[in-house]
Amino acid sequence: MREVCYCGRRGDVEDRDPVWRGGHGEALRCPKCGHLDPLAQLDAAARREVFEEAERRLLQRLAGPARTGHGRERVAW
Ligand SMILES: [Zn+2]
DSSP: OEEEOTTSOEEEGGGSEEEEETTEEEEEEOTTTOOEEOOTTSOHHHHHHHHHHHHHHHHHHHHOGGGSSSSOOSOOO
């Protein structure tokens, strides 16, 4: 799901940083400008999927940027 932020950043919404509150995804934060997008336009199931994917990508980034750049940039889940 691609989206353009207010700051002009383009990319997958799943590449934004998930913000959790009380065990529920509350919003996705743009890594460039810090804008919080609550994804209010999505229904509960779609929202949960987006948050789970955003968390996977976040963990993947934290796990090791050294592993990217040699062919496969993304792990197939
Ligand atoms: Zn932004």
